[in-house]
Amino acid sequence: MSSSLFAFTVKDFRAQLRQLVLTGAAVAVGVAFLVLSVGGAGALVQSYEQSAAADVGGAPVQVTGRDGAPLPAGAAARTAKVPQVSGVAERLVGHANVLTPAGRPLDDRALVTSVAADPALRWQRLDTGQWPERAGEIVLDRDSAARVGAGVGDTVRLTRAAGGTADVRLTGLLDTSASQALGSQPAIGIPYAQTATYATGLRATHLDLTLRPGADALAVAKDVKKRLGDGVTARTHAGAVDEAKQSGRTMYAIVLTAALSFVLIAMAVARMVVTNTFSVVLAQRARQLALLRCVGTDRDQVRRIIRRQGLMLGVLASGAGLAAGAGACALGTALLNGLADLGPLDISLMPGRWTFVLGGLFGVLLTLWAVRKPARAASAVPPVAALAASGAAQLPEPGSRALRETVSLLLLVSGTGFLALGAFGGSALSLLAVTLGAILTFFAVLRYARYVLPPFVAVIGLALRRPFGTVGRLSVQQLRANAGRTSAAASAMLVGVTVAVSAVTAIGVTKGGLEEMLAGRMPAVFALDSDADRVPADAVAALRATPGLTVAPVRTATLTVDGQRTVVATADPAALNPDAEGVAAARTLKDGEALAYAGRSGSLTVKGTPATSPGSPASPGSPASTRLTVVAGGGALPLSLFPEATVYVNGATLDRLAPGGAAHTSTVLVNPADGTGHDEARAAVDRALAAHPDIRIADTGSDAALVRSMLDRMMLVVTVLLGFSMCIAALGVAATLMLTVEERTTEFGMLRAIGLAGDQLRRMLTLESVLLALSGALAGTLLGLVYGTLAARSVMGGRVSPLDILASSGGTALTVLGILTATVLTGVAASVLPARRVRRMAVVDALRAS
Numbered sequence: 034m035s036s037s038l039f040a041f042t043v044k045d046f047r048a049q050l051r052q053l054v055l056t057g058a059a060v061a062v063g064v065a066f067l068v069l070s071v072g073g074a075g076a077l078v079q080s081y082e083q084s085a086a087a088d089v090g091g092a093p094v095q096v097t098g099r100d101g102a103p104l105p106a107g108a109a110a111r112t113a114k115v116p117q118v119s120g121v122a123e124r125l126v127g128h129a130n131v132l133t134p135a136g137r138p139l140d141d142r143a144l145v146t147s148v149a150a151d152p153a154l155r156w157q158r159l160d161t162g163q164w165p166e167r168a169g170e171i172v173l174d175r176d177s178a179a180r181v182g183a184g185v186g187d188t189v190r191l192t193r194a195a196g197g198t199a200d201v202r203l204t205g206l207l208d209t210s211a212s213q214a215l216g217s218q219p220a221i222g223i224p225y226a227q228t229a230t231y232a233t234g235l236r237a238t239h240l241d242l243t244l245r246p247g248a249d250a251l252a253v254a255k256d257v258k259k260r261l262g263d264g265v266t267a268r269t270h271a272g273a274v275d276e277a278k279q280s281g282r283t284m285y286a287i288v289l290t291a292a293l294s295f296v297l298i299a300m301a302v303a304r305m306v307v308t309n310t311f312s313v314v315l316a317q318r319a320r321q322l323a324l325l326r327c328v329g330t331d332r333d334q335v336r337r338i339i340r341r342q343g344l345m346l347g348v349l350a351s352g353a354g355l356a357a358g359a360g361a362c363a364l365g366t367a368l369l370n371g372l373a374d375l376g377p378l379d380i381s382l383m384p385g386r387w388t389f390v391l392g393g394l395f396g397v398l399l400t401l402w403a404v405r406k407p408a409r410a411a412s413a414v415p416p417v418a419a420l421a422a423s424g425a426a427q428l429p430e431p432g433s434r435a436l437r438e439t440v441s442l443l444l445l446v447s448g449t450g451f452l453a454l455g456a457f458g459g460s461a462l463s464l465l466a467v468t469l470g471a472i473l474t475f476f477a478v479l480r481y482a483r484y485v486l487p488p489f490v491a492v493i494g495l496a497l498r499r500p501f502g503t504v505g506r507l508s509v510q511q512l513r514a515n516a517g518r519t520s521a522a523a524s525a526m527l528v529g530v531t532v533a534v535s536a537v538t539a540i541g542v543t544k545g546g547l548e549e550m551l552a553g554r555m556p557a558v559f560a561l562d563s564d565a566d567r568v569p570a571d572a573v574a575a576l577r578a579t580p581g582l583t584v585a586p587v588r589t590a591t592l593t594v595d596g597q598r599t600v601v602a603t604a605d606p607a608a609l610n611p612d613a614e615g616v617a618a619a620r621t622l623k624d625g626e627a628l629a630y631a632g633r634s635g636s637l638t639v640k641g642t643p644a645t646s647p648g649s650p651a652s653p654g655s656p657a658s659t660r661l662t663v664v665a666g667g668g669a670l671p672l673s674l675f676p677e678a679t680v681y682v683n684g685a686t687l688d689r690l691a692p693g694g695a696a697h698t699s700t701v702l703v704n705p706a707d708g709t710g711h712d713e714a715r716a717a718v719d720r721a722l723a724a725h726p727d728i729r730i731a732d733t734g735s736d737a738a739l740v741r742s743m744l745d746r747m748m749l750v751v752t753v754l755l756g757f758s759m760c761i762a763a764l765g766v767a768a769t770l771m772l773t774v775e776e777r778t779t780e781f782g783m784l785r786a787i788g789l790a791g792d793q794l795r796r797m798l799t800l801e802s803v804l805l806a807l808s809g810a811l812a813g814t815l816l817g818l819v820y821g822t823l824a825a826r827s828v829m830g831g832r833v834s835p836l837d838i839l840a841s842s843g844g845t846a847l848t849v850l851g852i853l854t855a856t857v858l859t860g861v862a863a864s865v866l867p868a869r870r871v872r873r874m875a876v877v878d879a880l881r882a883s
Contacts, residue, residue: 055768056310057350063303064354064396070292072382085277090156092241095273103236117248122149124239127232132190143219145232154241162205172205172222295754306765307403309521315411332412339408347400351393441480448473456823463827471820482520489808508800522769523809529758530813536751538821541845556609557702560731575721581709585702590691593640602678603687615670628667628681637661767863795868806860
């Protein structure tokens with residue numbers, strides 16, 4: 034019996050294979066997407082690891098400080114005395130400023146690295162030109178050279194460590210695209226002997242060693258370690274490369290988790306497509322299933338037949354998906370290495386063999402899981418259904434309806450509660466609450482899809498009845514008459530569009546409210562950053578004398594507060610942004626009161642002279658001590674005034690705590706005066722500081738532009754990744770239409786017989802496809818707008834209105850409209866094969882089919 038049952042299963046599967054092709058394609062796309070995602074995550078980590086390895090250089094032995102600490106003084110000289118060491122190159126790292134032709138420094142401080150005298154120990158990568166070898170010569174990264182308008186052989190101006198500036202010759206350009214150490218900021222390479230002339234904060238980070246012929250690198254590393262002590266780590270080249278790659282493993286886990294989250298969304302859509310297709314196919318075969326029951330096949334055997342057919346489909350589809358994924362990875366690798374300038378990096382998108390094994394297994398198991406519900410419903414078809422006049426019937430819904438409704442209601446109520454808590458509760462876990470609420474309510478919506486989606490079809494159909502006439506009315510009536518099938522097919526599109534619009538909306542609202550958020554948090558638009566850690570008085574005077582600027586010098590002193598070394602700051606609150614956190618409290622602060630960061634409350638005991646060392650003891654009982662009352666409402670104001678400050682007091686209090694000029698101006702905050710624009714104010718600040726090339730300007734507008742650029746890239750990536758889900762949903766719509774064509778053959782014959790043309794039938798099916806896709810997309814758009822807006826509100830903490838930003842955000846609106854347009858095109862594409870088949874259908878044959 035079992036062999037005959039298996040033979041019937043295979044024969045029946047082959048007979049139904051044509052109906053399941055599109056469904057198998059949906060699973061194949063999901064599996065291919067999985068392979069591509071894992072391969073892409075691996076390629077990203079490969080680039081990270083290889084760039085880290087490139088920064089190691091080619092030295093056979095390398096010495097570094099433990100846990101990133103600088104090397105001890107004299108380490109290079111002591112290492113040079115090791116018998117098997119033939120040469121030592123000390124890597125020096127510091128900072129300097131590259132000046133523009135206008136004499137102002139770039140906003141980002143440049144990283145200075147020493148260029149080794151021995152070419153074999155130069156770890157930087159030269160793009161064009163020559164290495165600097167004499168005093169007055171440097172190399173610069175390509176981007177910074179372009180920003181100051183300099184080419185190889187030109188003169189560039191740098192700040193000097195001792196003050197002032199110097200003109201140097203640019204001998205070459207560095208390629209920093211594959212360097213982790215140099216790729217995120219301006220980079221300068223200076224001959225080792227001249228590094229101290231230009232760099233401040235100079236420190237030795239590495240020793241690169243060359244060895245005598247025949248020397249054992251591991252033995253030399255141990256000898257160096259023994260000579261220098263526990264404060265350093267000495268590694269062979271292989272050990273240094275392996276250490277540099279360590280952080281790549283953590284990064285791989287993070288990137289892979291993010292990529293697989295999109296894969297799971299796509300596979301969830303694929304599961305819905307498989308479930309819906311099998312449900313429709315089995316409903317069309319209800320009479321055949323009943324006949325099987327009549328000839329002695331029990332329920333378990335019916336379930337086994339369908340599950341085996343699901344297994345066969347899963348194996349075939351997963352195999353096709355693995356082949357497609359491998360081909361796409363191979364093509365991507367060839368294009369990446371052939372067209373992109375990767376420098377020393379060699380990237381491959383092809384994942385390991387276990388990815389293919391697990392990916393194929395996942396596709397098969399997903400298909401088996403998807404057919405589980407249709408198999409249970411098919412096994413419940415009674416033998417008496419064989420007497421039905423039609424071969425098709427509605428399959429019974431397995432399980433208790435009361436239980437299903439109860440679970441759906443609980444999901445909806447609890448999810449709505451989490452959404453409200455996250456969006457309006459003001460908790461530190463607001464975004465997590467919104468995410469959990471969105472997941473719960475979305476599952477509830479999917480359970481209620483058969484009641485939610487048909488009304489969307491009716492509403493959209495109202496707009497189609499007039500332009501499309503009879504064809505439009507027939508399309509709407511057909512979809513509303515089969516509410517279960519309509520909701521099942523449209524739900525797949527609902528999933529992809531909901532997630533896409535949620536992400537786009539959240540990112541768009543956050544991006545649109547970024548400047549307002551920063552304005553509400555930062556006390557000033559511009560902040561001065563000096564290499565000397567203090568701003569000279571003439572620079573402050575020049576800023577005050579410049580029209581269109583509101584200037585607030587920030588004075589600080591390091592005092593002993595409650596026995597700890599603490600930076601105390603003050604500034605004129607009248608010159609600060611009144612909307613910034615803590616400014617309102619600062620404006621009402623009295624002498625003897627303080628605003629404290631990090632949750633301090635009650636009172637603070639301050640020793641009245643600046644602390645000279647971190648261990649300076651406090652003397653609460655002596656006359657030199659002052660007790661300050663901590664006032665609520667300061668928030669992060671001390672930290673936003675000066676990064677090291679944790680206590681804010683008014684000017685009179687700081688003068689009393691740090692008398693005799695012990696407090697100094699660490700930075701200056703500048704806001705545009707009323708009627709002065711951002712760009713105009715920035716130009717005025719640059720003019721005022723023309724005589725101070727060592728003072729850089731931090732601009733919150735530039736920070737906002739950087740974050741906006743990052744969010745734009747994130748939105749593009751999310752949209753592209755979720756496009757796979759929409760492709761799978763389109764295959765589901767096409768599969769549903771193909772199955773309905775077979776089921777409605779007689780209907781189509783009657784319509785042709787009473788005068789409906791073949792082109793009209795084709796338009797009717799196209800409209801049905803568009804309605805299916807668009808109803809799911811519109812419902813998903815509404816849900817996505819709600820979820821995305823609430824998520825953005827939880828992130829922004831209610832400081833701005835997400836709805837106002839969304840209404841004025843043209844970019845987000847265009848992206849959402851683009852998603853809806855793509856949905857319409859998807860619906861049209863999904864109807865091509867079914868409509869073509871209907872158009873070719875002969876009227877007599879269609880009427881004869883029953």
